[in-house]
Each structure stands twice: as structure tokens, then as C-alpha cells.
Amino acid sequence: MLPSQLSSGDVIADRRADYAKMLAESGEPASAAELMEQALELTPGWAAGWYTLATYREKAGNTQGAVEALNQVLALDAGDVFGARLKLTVLGAIDMPDQPPSRYVERLFDDYADRFETSLIEKLGYTVPQKLAALIAATTGMPVHFRLAVDLGCGTGLFGPEVRTRVDRLEGFDLSKGMLAKAAEKDVYDHLGQADLSLEPDLSGVFDAGLTPGRADLITAADVLMYLGNLHGVMAIVRKLAVDDAVFAFSVEDAQQPAGYVLRDSLRFAHSEAYVREILAGHDFVVQDLARSVIRMDAGKPVHGILFITRKSA
Structure with missing residues (x-):
């Protein structure tokens, strides 16, 4: 399951996230990022939403913005179920960890098992x-x-x-x-x-x-x-x-x-x-x-x- 598929718990925020996903899939990551920012104004504690915003910002060429969003993910989820530290490493923002967090690997494969x-x-x-x-x-x-x-x-x-x-x-x-x-x-x-x-x-x-x-x-x-x-x-x-x-x-x-x-x-x-x-x-x-x-x-x-x-x- 992708982070963008996890509900924020707010109907309006989820609707904006869905529109953002459509824009991203249509090749408009900058516009998708703007909509995700609006969704997160309504639900600032939505860790999965911040991770999705980081993805859109990165695709739009906004590396610093992606780093800021990933740091927000970590502030909300210390266990790092989304693997934000790994992504920060790839973006050159932190040193490489010895291994990924166990919660990230477990969730990744639990979500992947059926397919x-x-x-x-x-x-x-x-x-x-x-x-x-x-x-x-x-x-x-x-x-x-x-x-x-x-x-x-x-x-x-x-x-x-x-x-x-x-x-x-x-x-x-x-x-x-x-x-x-x-x-x-x-x-x-x-x-x-x-x-x-x-x-x-x-x-x-x-x-x-x-x-x-x-x-x-x-x-x-x-x-x-x-x-x-x-x-x-x-x-x-x-x-x-x-x-x-x-x-x-x-x-x-x-x-x-x-x-x-x-x-x-x-x-x-x-x-x-x-x-x-x-x-x-x-x-x-x-x-x-x-x-x-x-x-x-x-x-x-x-x-x-x-x-x-x-x-x-x-």
C-alpha cells in the first residue's frame, strides 16, 4: 500500500489528496504538491500525507521541499514506518544508515504480500x-x-x-x-x-x-x-x-x-x-x-x- 492510499481521516483532505494523485499521474507533480499542501493544512498530523508530499516535491525538482516534508514525517512517526530516513539518505540530507527500520520493511512486505x-x-x-x-x-x-x-x-x-x-x-x-x-x-x-x-x-x-x-x-x-x-x-x-x-x-x-x-x-x-x-x-x-x-x-x-x-x- 502506498502512503498516498492511507486515509487522513478527513473527507475533504482525502478528496484533495485523490485529486493530487491524479495530477501526479498525469505528469504534473508541482500542481499535485500544491494540492497535497492544502490537504495537509487540514490534517497536519497525517504522516502518510507528508510522505506523499515529499514524493511530489521531489518529482517536481524541489529537493529541499521534499527534505522538509520527510523531516515532518519523522517528527510524526519516530518508528519510521515509511522509510523516510532511507529517502533522506538518497536525497543527500543525512548519512546512510546501517539498515532500514524494521517497521518499514515489515509494512512494505505485508502490503506487498498479495501481489x-x-x-x-x-x-x-x-x-x-x-x-x-x-x-x-x-x-x-x-x-x-x-x-x-x-x-x-x-x-x-x-x-x-x-x-x-x-x-x-x-x-x-x-x-x-x-x-x-x-x-x-x-x-x-x-x-x-x-x-x-x-x-x-x-x-x-x-x-x-x-x-x-x-x-x-x-x-x-x-x-x-x-x-x-x-x-x-x-x-x-x-x-x-x-x-x-x-x-x-x-x-x-x-x-x-x-x-x-x-x-x-x-x-x-x-x-x-x-x-x-x-x-x-x-x-x-x-x-x-x-x-x-x-x-x-x-x-x-x-x-x-x-x-x-x-x-x-x-
């Missing part, structure tokens, strides 16, 4: 689950079968069917209850649970959610790490989950730069190969294989990614 697979597969050509499963099978020295696979950020369960025949037990965890409900419909996972992968350094909250330390011999994260930024935290979780010699297979968006990671206009993070290798080494994982690939389309352009197959050293 997730249709949008991602049919419209955006998403193929990471198939490619990642194939790379695991093709990598030299990989086990033929696994006792316990943990699918982190399992979403609607697209990866599960790709490995189900190769595992005795398959568990999936995600922040979004909406996504987990869709995954349950596939009847592929032996267990599904809600977990926040951004809880490090307090790992206890993650494992209280049902993730059991020291049991998994396969851990996967398909199209998940681009919503985390700094990967130290999630790697601490993976390391604690994994038995010695466990396989960790995952994808990242390719930053296509020598080092570090970046936050893109899509509000997703992209990581360099060097940064990922550094994080892996720091948590006792060794790269066994990797592949570069287009992982989806975005606004008609290919999104380049890196698929990693790694193993925990004893």
Missing part, C-alpha cells in the same frame, strides 16, 4: 530461487542432501520448492506475517516463524522467535540482504545457526564498485563482492562459488546481482 509473486515473477522476471538452487547443486563438494535447511527472509516461499527434495526438514523465517501466510499456503515448509534479522547484537530475540542455534547445515537468504545494509548482524545470526561445515547460500545486489555498500534510489542496498567476502571471512565462512547474474528488472532496467555459495569452516 508479490505476480509482480516479481511475471512482471520483473525474478529468478533468484531457481538460480541459487542450481548453483548449490553445481558447486563442487556440496552435499547431495541436508538435514535441516533454514530459509531466512523466506517471503512467500519461492525458494522452498527448489530445495524441498534435498532436505529432511525445511524451516522458513520472515519479518512479514503477510508473507508467511502466503508461504504456508504452499505446504512446503515444516515450520514457519516470524523473525527480525536486524536484532543483532541482541541475538536472543532472533532465537526466541524459533530459530535454533547450532543445527542448520544449509542456510539460505534469497533476495534478502539488500534490505539490511550492514551485514555484520545477519552474519552473526547465520554463524550461530550453522553447524561446522554448513552451507550458506545467498544473493546480494551487485554494487559494481570496489568496496563497501550503497543505498540506491530503490531504497535497497547493494553490496560489493569485496565487502561481502570481508564480512564472510570475519564470521568463519569461505566462498566456494559465486555467479553474477541479472536478478530482476526494475523500471525496465536490469538489476545485477551476485549469488554466493559459502561454507562455514570448522
Whole structure:
């Protein structure tokens, strides 16, 4: 659900917001912004309205006005359910955060759950689950079968069917209850649970959610790490989950730069190969294989990614 679709609670303000949306869709963002300003005069506490105003102002070339509107969003919503801090980063107004707020990611995917697979597969050509499963099978020295696979950020369960025949037990965890409900419909996972992968350094909250330390011999994260930024935290979780010699297979968006990671206009993070290798080494994982690939389309352009197959050293 877009912020502009959330009601202000005032009929007149909502009507002006609807007209503003029509103007924006017709290619008149400056006029749309003026109408949203009028709506917000009636409902100044409407955080979603301020976020929508920021969007219109940005499209109209009014970056400073967008920044002011986003700061108003944060003043009204300290939990940042709309991801205003990420947008402020993209606009150059603040330093890049290590990760997005959990409430933003949870809402994003709860709202997206019903149309997730249709949008991602049919419209955006998403193929990471198939490619990642194939790379695991093709990598030299990989086990033929696994006792316990943990699918982190399992979403609607697209990866599960790709490995189900190769595992005795398959568990999936995600922040979004909406996504987990869709995954349950596939009847592929032996267990599904809600977990926040951004809880490090307090790992206890993650494992209280049902993730059991020291049991998994396969851990996967398909199209998940681009919503985390700094990967130290999630790697601490993976390391604690994994038995010695466990396989960790995952994808990242390719930053296509020598080092570090970046936050893109899509509000997703992209990581360099060097940064990922550094994080892996720091948590006792060794790269066994990797592949570069287009992982989806975005606004008609290919999104380049890196698929990693790694193993925990004893």
C-alpha cells in the first residue's frame, strides 16, 4: 500500500489528496504538491500525507521541499514506518544508515504480500530461487542432501520448492506475517516463524522467535540482504545457526564498485563482492562459488546481482 492510499481521516483532505494523485499521474507533480499542501493544512498530523508530499516535491525538482516534508514525517512517526530516513539518505540530507527500520520493511512486505509473486515473477522476471538452487547443486563438494535447511527472509516461499527434495526438514523465517501466510499456503515448509534479522547484537530475540542455534547445515537468504545494509548482524545470526561445515547460500545486489555498500534510489542496498567476502571471512565462512547474474528488472532496467555459495569452516 502506498502512503498516498492511507486515509487522513478527513473527507475533504482525502478528496484533495485523490485529486493530487491524479495530477501526479498525469505528469504534473508541482500542481499535485500544491494540492497535497492544502490537504495537509487540514490534517497536519497525517504522516502518510507528508510522505506523499515529499514524493511530489521531489518529482517536481524541489529537493529541499521534499527534505522538509520527510523531516515532518519523522517528527510524526519516530518508528519510521515509511522509510523516510532511507529517502533522506538518497536525497543527500543525512548519512546512510546501517539498515532500514524494521517497521518499514515489515509494512512494505505485508502490503506487498498479495501481489508479490505476480509482480516479481511475471512482471520483473525474478529468478533468484531457481538460480541459487542450481548453483548449490553445481558447486563442487556440496552435499547431495541436508538435514535441516533454514530459509531466512523466506517471503512467500519461492525458494522452498527448489530445495524441498534435498532436505529432511525445511524451516522458513520472515519479518512479514503477510508473507508467511502466503508461504504456508504452499505446504512446503515444516515450520514457519516470524523473525527480525536486524536484532543483532541482541541475538536472543532472533532465537526466541524459533530459530535454533547450532543445527542448520544449509542456510539460505534469497533476495534478502539488500534490505539490511550492514551485514555484520545477519552474519552473526547465520554463524550461530550453522553447524561446522554448513552451507550458506545467498544473493546480494551487485554494487559494481570496489568496496563497501550503497543505498540506491530503490531504497535497497547493494553490496560489493569485496565487502561481502570481508564480512564472510570475519564470521568463519569461505566462498566456494559465486555467479553474477541479472536478478530482476526494475523500471525496465536490469538489476545485477551476485549469488554466493559459502561454507562455514570448522
